[in-house]
Amino acid sequence: MKRPRCVLLSGISISRLLLISFVFLCSVPGGFSSKAITLGSIQIFNTHEFLAGKPTIYFYCKGEKKIILPEVKEKHFFYTYKGKESWQPLTELPDNKCKRCGLYEMDSIKSDDVFDEWELCLDDFIDGKSTHFKEEEFNATFRCEKCRAAADPGTTSGSKSGSVDKRMNVVLVIVISALVSVIAAAGIVGAYRYWQKRKREQEQARFLKLFEDGDDIEDELGLGQI
Numbered sequence: 589m590k591r592p593r594c595v596l597l598s599g600i601s602i603s604r605l606l607l608i609s610f611v612f613l614c615s616v617p618g619g620f621s622s623k624a625i626t627l628g629s630i631q632i633f634n635t636h637e638f639l640a641g642k643p644t645i646y647f648y649c650k651g652e653k654k655i656i657l658p659e660v661k662e663k664h665f666f667y668t669y670k671g672k673e674s675w676q677p678l679t680e681l682p683d684n685k686c687k688r689c690g691l692y693e694m695d696s697i698k699s700d701d702v703f704d705e706w707e708l709c710l711d712d713f714i715d716g717k718s719t720h721f722k723e724e725e726f727n728a729t730f731r732c733e734k735c736r737a738a739a740d741p742g743t744t745s746g747s748k749s750g751s752v753d754k755r756m757n758v759v760l761v762i763v764i765s766a767l768v769s770v771i772a773a774a775g776i777v778g779a780y781r782y783w784q785k786r787k788r789e790q791e792q793a794r795f796l797k798l799f800e801d802g803d804d805i806e807d808e809l810g811l812g813q814i
């Protein structure tokens with residue numbers, strides 16, 4: 589008789605599935621909470637390349653890849669962006685950590701020139717915008733749509749981001765509980781279906797057994813006749 593063990597196994601695997609999905613869901617919030625930072629506008633006041641030719645300007649965060657700003661060639665020209673350009677976003681910020689980023693110019697001979705290097709932090713973004721200005725070098729605005737706090741007057745930017753955090757948490761809790769309920773419901777339906785199938789199989793087996801027994805009796809009767 590192998591079936592009972594099978595039932596036990598499937599019982600274990602359903603609860604394990606639930607556990608795994610729960611653990612997975614619990615680990616998700618960290619996953620989708622990072623905030624994309626895009627370049628809104630930039631104006632450079634200086635280039636560092638002495639030889640003739642257009643400069644190649646790029647944005648770079650420590651440990652990430654260089655993002656070349658293809659249009660930025662002219663001094664004092666005000667470049668604006670929609671945030672949807674192919675090379676955007678510049679980077680993504682996690683919830684509780686700043687990144688060391690900077691604006692650089694590629695140099696064909698010596699090491700690349702630095703416009704400025706600074707700590708890019710979520711706190712810099714007020715209403716989803718942040719400006720970084722360095723005298724004689726550049727003035728750039730950055731956007732972070734997901735960092736945007738609802739503009740409610742009379743609160744400081746600090747408490748604003750706090751209320752956004754709280755709202756995000758409430759949304760997360762709702763989403764996670766909805767998902768968990770769906771998975772639990774699916775598990776219950778699956779278990780019920782399985783139970784039904786097993787019952788049917790058992791009934792069939794009993795029915796067949798009845799036939800087999802009937803055959804045995806017939807055989808015996810047949811033997812008896814011969």
Ligand SMILES: *[C@@H]1O[C@H](CO)[C@@H](O)[C@H](O)[C@H]1NC(C)=O
Pocket residue numbers: 629719721727728729
């Ligand atoms: C830098 O650019 C922003 C956005 O255009 C502007 O509001 C700000 O006044 C500029 N700052 C300086 C110092 O030029």
